[in-house]
Amino acid sequence: xxxxxxxxxxxxxxxxxxxxxxxxxxxxxxxxxxxxxxxxxxxxxxxxxxxxxxxxxxxxxxxxxxxxxxxxxxxxxxxxxxxxxxxxxxxxxxxxxxxxxxxxxxxxxxxxxxxxxxxxxxxxxxxxxxxxxxxxxxxxxxxxxxxxxxxxxxxxxxxxxxxxxxxxxxxxxxxxxxxxxxxxxxxxxxxxxxxxxxxxxxxxxxxxxxxxxxxxxxxxxxxxxxxxxxxxxxxxxxxxxxxxxxxxxxxxxxxxxxxxxxxxxxxxxxxxxxxxxxxxxxxxxxxxxxxxxxxxxxxxxxxxxxxxxxxxxxxxxxx
Amino acid sequence: xxxxxxxxxxxxxxxxxxxxxxxxxxxxxxxxxxxxxxxxxxxxxxxxxxxxxxxxxxxxxxxxxxxxxxxxxxxxxxxxxxxxxxxxxxxxxxxxxxxxxxxxxxxxxxxxxxxxxxxxxxxxxxxxxxxxxxxxxxxxxxxxxxxxxxxxxxxxxxxxxxxxxxxxxxxxxxxxxxxxxxxxxxxxxxxxxxxxxxxxxxxxxxxxxxxxxxxxxxxxxxxxxxxxxxxxxxxxxxxxxxxxxxxxxxxxxxxxxxxxxxxxxxxxxxxxxxxxxxxxxxxxxxxxxxxxxxxxxxxxxxxxxxxxxxxxxxxxxxxxxxxxxxxxxxxxxxxxxxxxxxxxxxxxxxxxxxxxxxxxxxxxxxxxxxxxxxxxxxxxxxxxxxxxxxxxxxxxxxxxxxxxxx
Numbered sequence: 001x002x003x004x005x006x007x008x009x010x011x012x013x014x015x016x017x018x019x020x021x022x023x024x025x026x027x028x029x030x031x032x033x034x035x036x037x038x039x040x041x042x043x044x045x046x047x048x049x050x051x052x053x054x055x056x057x058x059x060x061x062x063x064x065x066x067x068x069x070x071x072x073x074x075x076x077x078x079x080x081x082x083x084x085x086x087x088x089x090x091x092x093x094x095x096x097x098x099x100x101x102x103x104x105x106x107x108x109x110x111x112x113x114x115x116x117x118x119x120x121x122x123x124x125x126x127x128x129x130x131x132x133x134x135x136x137x138x139x140x141x142x143x144x145x146x147x148x149x150x151x152x153x154x155x156x157x158x159x160x161x162x163x164x165x166x167x168x169x170x171x172x173x174x175x176x177x178x179x180x181x182x183x184x185x186x187x188x189x190x191x192x193x194x195x196x197x198x199x200x201x202x203x204x205x206x207x208x209x210x211x212x213x214x215x216x217x218x219x220x221x222x223x224x225x226x227x228x229x230x231x232x233x234x235x236x237x238x239x240x241x242x243x244x245x246x247x248x249x250x251x252x253x254x255x256x257x258x259x260x261x262x263x264x265x266x267x268x269x270x271x272x273x274x275x276x277x278x279x280x281x282x283x284x285x286x287x288x289x290x291x292x293x294x295x296x297x298x299x300x301x302x303x304x305x306x307x308x309x310x311x312x313x314x315x316x317x318x319x
Numbered sequence: 320x321x322x323x324x325x326x327x328x329x330x331x332x333x334x335x336x337x338x339x340x341x342x343x344x345x346x347x348x349x350x351x352x353x354x355x356x357x358x359x360x361x362x363x364x365x366x367x368x369x370x371x372x373x374x375x376x377x378x379x380x381x382x383x384x385x386x387x388x389x390x391x392x393x394x395x396x397x398x399x400x401x402x403x404x405x406x407x408x409x410x411x412x413x414x415x416x417x418x419x420x421x422x423x424x425x426x427x428x429x430x431x432x433x434x435x436x437x438x439x440x441x442x443x444x445x446x447x448x449x450x451x452x453x454x455x456x457x458x459x460x461x462x463x464x465x466x467x468x469x470x471x472x473x474x475x476x477x478x479x480x481x482x483x484x485x486x487x488x489x490x491x492x493x494x495x496x497x498x499x500x501x502x503x504x505x506x507x508x509x510x511x512x513x514x515x516x517x518x519x520x521x522x523x524x525x526x527x528x529x530x531x532x533x534x535x536x537x538x539x540x541x542x543x544x545x546x547x548x549x550x551x552x553x554x555x556x557x558x559x560x561x562x563x564x565x566x567x568x569x570x571x572x573x574x575x576x577x578x579x580x581x582x583x584x585x586x587x588x589x590x591x592x593x594x595x596x597x598x599x600x601x602x603x604x605x606x607x608x609x610x611x612x613x614x615x616x617x618x619x620x621x622x623x624x625x626x627x628x629x630x631x632x633x634x635x636x637x638x639x640x641x642x643x644x645x646x647x648x649x650x651x652x653x654x655x656x657x658x659x660x661x662x663x664x665x666x667x668x669x670x671x672x673x674x675x676x677x678x679x680x681x682x683x684x685x686x687x688x689x690x691x692x693x694x695x696x697x698x699x700x701x702x703x704x705x706x707x708x709x710x711x712x713x714x715x716x717x718x719x720x721x722x723x724x725x
Binding site: 269276279281289294296 | 635638674695708715718
């Protein structure tokens with residue numbers, strides 16, 4: 001891996017010194033802090049009357065503050081970080097003619113793409129870690145609750161999932177920067193795909209679900225059809241990385257949630273039985289519930305990177 | 320007309336006679352009083368209330384004896400029973416002591432009691448007693464005969480002086496129940512007596528005596544002559560007693576008399592059941608749509624066999640709970656049986672804790688067992704997920720190896 005470290009270090013230095021990164025980071029950090037701060041303020045009201053609150057610390061992340069919770073915010077705007085970090089990774093070098101210069105050095109070509117991707121991932125990791133740590137610090141002073149071991153584990157897994165999620169968008173934008181020679185095109189393509197996957201897939205899922213199992217608003221829908229409708233909608237929505245990520249992180253951050261499904265058919269007896277033991281899930285069980293989601297996220301991230309690697313390695317770059 | 324006059328005169332005659340009778344009656348009262356003064360100089364009579372009685376074998380007789388002085392002078396009368404059949408004891412007495420003489424004022428009478436008690440070997444038959452009353456100067460003598468007919472009596476009731484009857488001498492019930500007999504104690508003695516109450520019961524049994532409708536324990540009862548009282552006998556069987564018939568002998572005794580009654584209790588045994596798991600754990604892990612089983616034992620801790628034990632379950636919808644065996648025909652005392660309970664959560668069950676309650680019904684007793692079923696997420700995806708990741712990583716490595724170094 002000759003030259004990988006050099007590329008990696010140079011890229012990291014570029015990221016941290018670039019204005020666009022600093023602006024974006026400042027924006028995201030600010031919004032996160034405000035969200036968590038408001039959540040912290042609301043926490044006291046939410047905990048009133050609860051005999052023995054559990055996982056108070058995690059509520060900083062999953063309680064909707066001003067508009068949405070920290071987790072939701074990460075799901076919506078996390079991809080922007082990835083896109084901003086990667087959309088001009090290769091074609092900018094190409095446009096400035098530096099790519100040939102680099103490859104004429106004793107640096108292998110794969111070191112360029114590996115180094116760029118790795119630098120992006122590390123940047124994302126540092127960014128997310130610092131945000132989570134600062135929010136935790138906030139929480140310690142604001143709420144005065146020390147997180148337990150399980151809560152730290154849950155936060156850790158949340159961090160990992162988030163890193164992979166944003167890295168997916170990083171990999172995707174790097175792929176576009178390889179595919180399109182123009183920086184503007186690749187940026188637009190990335191943003192377009194982001195909007196499509198994040199918002200239009202869920203819309204399309206609703207349309208398909210209504211076609212397969214039409215809801216009858218006038219006479220009321222039978223529970224079976226309603227259930228089928230939601231199931232179809234949720235299955236199709238899973239094509240959106242945002243849905244994958246939201247499902248996974250919500251379950252991890254909120255131990256009281258037992259399923260990613262939004263609608264379940266429950267008999268009265270089952271409800272009685274379930275409400276008798278309204279316990280939070282154990283960490284391992286939460287993890288197993290969203291294990292498919294996490295696996296899928298990691299897999300699409302790796303596949304996305306593999307495709308960009310493949311395309312870059314096979315491309316003619318000297319011209 | 321003639322006839323009519325005759326009838327009329329008849330009516331007047333009747334009325335006249337009636338009026339005369341009335342007048343005579345009115346005047347006769349003072350005439351009676353004056354007659355008292357015309358009493359004979361001396362007249363003493365001794366006579367019993369009944370001259371012949373019929374009694375049961377072994378029982379004594381008390382007959383009122385009147386001594387009447389019909390003369391003008393007060394008299395002192397000696398009393399004696401001159402003829403007593405063999406084996407009998409007879410005397411004259413007042414309430415509590417024997418009497419040999421009595422003083423009777425003029426135109427007064429005294430009532431005494433003639434008492435006769437048979438000896439042990441007095442059989443049925445006719446017995447004649449002679450009672451003589453005689454003034455101290457032997458001038459007047461009054462003799463009376465009392466005949467006592469002794470009737471043969473059913474055997475087994477040879478209580479002397481005290482009679483005990485139990486209206487329900489046999490009681491039946493489970494071993495852990497409290498039995499209460501009601502016995503009637505009758506004092507046949509001719510005087511007040513304190514009877515002590517004792518009972519002979521199997522070992523470790525608890526027998527107590529209580530007055531009827533009162534909640535205190537007594538060990539003796541005071542009875543006036545010929546009075547009877549009901550006493551409750553409370554019996555608590557030994558909890559570990561086997562089912563069967565147990566005799567209880569209740570003895571009522573005073574220094575003079577003694578009586579016994581035989582009671583019995585039929586124990587049907589107790590109906591008790593214990594239900595649990597061998598390690599005491601009432602929680603169960605299961606995966607949705609997959610059966611998971613737990614072993615439950617049923618133990619008959621009572622002393623009677625339990626029949627037809629069947630099982631029911633109270634569970635969330637679409638769950639399946641199966642028992643193997645489905646029911647137990649008989650379970651002898653102290654016997655233990657294991658039942659395999661298979662719980663299958665529904666395919667749609669969410670991860671989390673549920674309650675499944677088992678009802679073990681043996682007719683006379685029923686027990687409830689609540690299981691906490693934790694539905695765990697299926698780990699089937701585990702290997703598939705790892706496989707996908709490994710596959711992707713492998714592809715990446717192949718790419719690195721093939722395309723690297725260019």
